[in-house]
Amino acid sequence: xxxxxxxxxxxxxxxxxxxxxxxxxxxxxxxxxxxxxxxxxxxxxxxxxxxxxxxxxxxxxxxxxxxxxxxxxxxxxxxxxxxxxxxxxxxxxxxxxxxxxxxxxxxxxxxxxxxxxxxxxxxxxxxxxxxxxxxxxxxxxxxxxxxxxxxxxxxxxxxxxxxxxxxxxxxxxxxxxxxxxxxxxxxxxxxxxxxxxxxxxxxxxxxxxxxxxxxxxxxxxxxxxxxxxxxxxxxxxxxxxxxxxxxxxxxxxxxxxxxxxxxxxxxxxxxxxxxxxxxxxxxxxxx
Amino acid sequence: xxxxxxxxxxxxxxxxxxxxxxxxxxxxxxxxxxxxxxxxxxxxxxxxxxxxxxxxxxxxxxxxxxxxxxxxxxxxxxxxxxxxxxxxxxxxxxxxxxxxxxxxxxxxxxxxxxxxxxxxxxxxxxxxxxxxxxxxxxxxxxxxxxxxxxxxxxxxxxxxxxxxxxxxxxxxxxxxxxxxxxxxxxxxxxxxxxxxxxxxxxxxxxxxxxxxxxxxxxxxxxxxxxxxxxxxxxxxxxxxxxxxxxxxxxxxxxxxxxxxxxxxxxxxxxxxxxxxxxxxxxxxxxxxxxxxxxxxxxxxxxxxxxxxxxxxxxxxxxxxxxxxxxxxxxxxxxxxxxxxxxxxxxxxxxxxxxxxxxxxxxxxxxxxxxxxxxxxxxxxxxxxxxxxxxxxxxxxxxxxxxxxxxxxxxxxxxxxxxxxxxxxxxxxxxxxxxxxxxxxxxxxxxxxxxxxxxxxxxxxxxxxxxxxxxxxxxxxxxxxxxxxxxxxxxxxxxxxxxxxxxxxxxxxxxxxxxxxxxxxxxxxxxxxxxxxxxxxxxxxxx
Numbered sequence: 001x002x003x004x005x006x007x008x009x010x011x012x013x014x015x016x017x018x019x020x021x022x023x024x025x026x027x028x029x030x031x032x033x034x035x036x037x038x039x040x041x042x043x044x045x046x047x048x049x050x051x052x053x054x055x056x057x058x059x060x061x062x063x064x065x066x067x068x069x070x071x072x073x074x075x076x077x078x079x080x081x082x083x084x085x086x087x088x089x090x091x092x093x094x095x096x097x098x099x100x101x102x103x104x105x106x107x108x109x110x111x112x113x114x115x116x117x118x119x120x121x122x123x124x125x126x127x128x129x130x131x132x133x134x135x136x137x138x139x140x141x142x143x144x145x146x147x148x149x150x151x152x153x154x155x156x157x158x159x160x161x162x163x164x165x166x167x168x169x170x171x172x173x174x175x176x177x178x179x180x181x182x183x184x185x186x187x188x189x190x191x192x193x194x195x196x197x198x199x200x201x202x203x204x205x206x207x208x209x210x211x212x213x214x215x216x217x218x219x220x221x222x223x224x225x226x227x228x229x230x231x232x233x234x235x236x237x238x239x240x241x242x243x244x245x246x247x248x249x250x251x252x253x254x255x256x257x258x259x260x261x262x263x264x265x266x267x268x269x270x271x272x273x274x275x276x277x278x279x280x281x282x283x284x285x286x287x
Numbered sequence: 288x289x290x291x292x293x294x295x296x297x298x299x300x301x302x303x304x305x306x307x308x309x310x311x312x313x314x315x316x317x318x319x320x321x322x323x324x325x326x327x328x329x330x331x332x333x334x335x336x337x338x339x340x341x342x343x344x345x346x347x348x349x350x351x352x353x354x355x356x357x358x359x360x361x362x363x364x365x366x367x368x369x370x371x372x373x374x375x376x377x378x379x380x381x382x383x384x385x386x387x388x389x390x391x392x393x394x395x396x397x398x399x400x401x402x403x404x405x406x407x408x409x410x411x412x413x414x415x416x417x418x419x420x421x422x423x424x425x426x427x428x429x430x431x432x433x434x435x436x437x438x439x440x441x442x443x444x445x446x447x448x449x450x451x452x453x454x455x456x457x458x459x460x461x462x463x464x465x466x467x468x469x470x471x472x473x474x475x476x477x478x479x480x481x482x483x484x485x486x487x488x489x490x491x492x493x494x495x496x497x498x499x500x501x502x503x504x505x506x507x508x509x510x511x512x513x514x515x516x517x518x519x520x521x522x523x524x525x526x527x528x529x530x531x532x533x534x535x536x537x538x539x540x541x542x543x544x545x546x547x548x549x550x551x552x553x554x555x556x557x558x559x560x561x562x563x564x565x566x567x568x569x570x571x572x573x574x575x576x577x578x579x580x581x582x583x584x585x586x587x588x589x590x591x592x593x594x595x596x597x598x599x600x601x602x603x604x605x606x607x608x609x610x611x612x613x614x615x616x617x618x619x620x621x622x623x624x625x626x627x628x629x630x631x632x633x634x635x636x637x638x639x640x641x642x643x644x645x646x647x648x649x650x651x652x653x654x655x656x657x658x659x660x661x662x663x664x665x666x667x668x669x670x671x672x673x674x675x676x677x678x679x680x681x682x683x684x685x686x687x688x689x690x691x692x693x694x695x696x697x698x699x700x701x702x703x704x705x706x707x708x709x710x711x712x713x714x715x716x717x718x719x720x721x722x723x724x725x726x727x728x729x730x731x732x733x734x735x736x737x738x739x740x741x742x743x744x745x746x747x748x749x750x751x752x753x754x755x756x757x758x759x760x761x762x763x764x765x766x767x768x769x770x771x772x773x774x775x776x777x778x779x780x781x782x783x784x785x786x787x788x789x790x791x792x793x794x795x796x797x798x799x800x801x802x803x804x805x806x807x808x809x810x811x812x813x814x815x816x817x818x819x820x821x822x823x824x825x826x827x828x829x
Binding site (some may be wrong): 109116132138143147154156188193196198199 | 363388391393395396421626649651666716
């Protein structure tokens, strides 16, 4: 297996569905911790881009909002404005904040890997027709935006905006919009010609893509499915409650297996990334 | 055996008074390269579309079309490739690889086969480097090559091209032509090319068809076809410069087609005792209509400068042409002069007043008007009459007559007609400085001449005209002065005779024909006059 970006999008989607799905619907503190650590680690080593301010703010806001809004729980820490702030609510707030941030980071990594053509490939597996429509839409939407800008500039240089005032600008916007519709229809005629000229609608279509599904994609898919199943099986054996008081049930061996499986699952992309980096170092040393 | 035979084809659009095609007969040999010339509206597109059953227009058809010995309706779409004029609109999908595969998907080929054919074609066309790019990032020339490649993957037996280079700059157009010629030579693919831009295409073809008002008066190998056009000025003006020169000097012997043959023709038949024509002194007013000083402009902070300290002065009453390659900043310069893009350094003065002092859109009231490259962006209404009423324009104010077009939708007009209607809308603001962005794109030779006439008329009314263009022949024919923009700087300015005589590559075909033999003969007319001055039996007068 290689790093996720090099795998077939379907295999990658299965992986993310497992790891983020569990993180989303489970409040078990062990799972949450693993998920948070794993998502942040992978974001750091994988192709994740962008700052962390939003994540931090979200975490803080969620963690504070929890105990402020919820007054359940038996252990009162202090009273604020006649409202009790409980230990359970504080812990529950931190846990749900962790869950949200972990899911956020899983999705940030997911979008960094899944470029538009990979997503399209996924939809294409569901329906070739849908894939074509999406592909055409992905082309048309930015095209419309650019044309709107061009039309606006052309109208301005024609002197069609009489004054710098809001009503005139609004009218101008309406004009641009209406002409954009006509232009779009006109575009559509040529595009439709080009489609039938290349035999669209003449018979059954096949669907081509540039993502082969190799042996290792199968391995990745099976591994993801197996680890997710193990985690779910393990989670059935443990019970953790936040309210009214925090309780932890006895954890049977299968529970531990579940935690281990999830630990492996969250660390999998980071490990693959590390393996790849190491491999390249070795290869370079040999050269 | 003829791959395609057309016999006595007559076609009438529903409701039309006259047929669009009349008694057209011709045949294409397998593996031949045929060029079809003719002005806009002469029926080129109608004929091409009738040969492609999926695009065939509705109407009344008599005569016979035989393709590969059968009726075209029985031939699958993949067998006849068709590439139209618009590079952008023909593309269906968002990625280059998907576009290449589109036709093969329609044919229902298995994925492996598609992969092989697409890979092969991408390698052949040299598009591996942008194989997985979004199509929106491609240049116009690349888009058109992609359109050709996505037709070629289906391995057609006949390739129909409807003015494929009309929207391209000269370099991309030459690239495209070379690719088409290469395909024709290397695979023996039969090509039928309808084209306005004949300078490169005619020397390459095996047969030249000329359509005129739906009839086919000329159908012969190019040398003979070109020689037969002596008394047809409206068809001749579209021909390569060598052909025009041949007829202008009352040519004898075989008609030259290419620049090389033109040079041989001139040196074989004429001396060069008189090397140049007396040049009229260039005069211009001293009042600048547009002045740029050290203008620097970029679109985003992290992007490089598009205009890099540009200096340019255009004087009142001048017709100035600014030439330059793709990405040299030509359109940006116009946008800056029209106040649509703000430079971060330098000064722009329009009609003697800094552009920043024009407040409240006053720049566009009796000041500046810009005719954009894509003239369709100018139109807002459903008919031409409404368009003109929209801007309070009376018909008699225009230097040309648009009344035959009043009831038509602006989008249904030909490129040349659209250009004139858009120009009319632009003129309604009564500009003193008129900016034109690629005004001759997609126009046929005859319309171009008419357009030059209109510009001259405007100039007579005291309007200053600045046009940015790729079209060297247009600039040479109409400009008072020309400038070359290179990497955001104006590197040379001069009157056309000097400007194009100095340039060795960025110059007209007439100049390339006479270069080193005559001096400053940049137009066909000048070259012809020099040839006649040097005609044998005539005493040198200089």
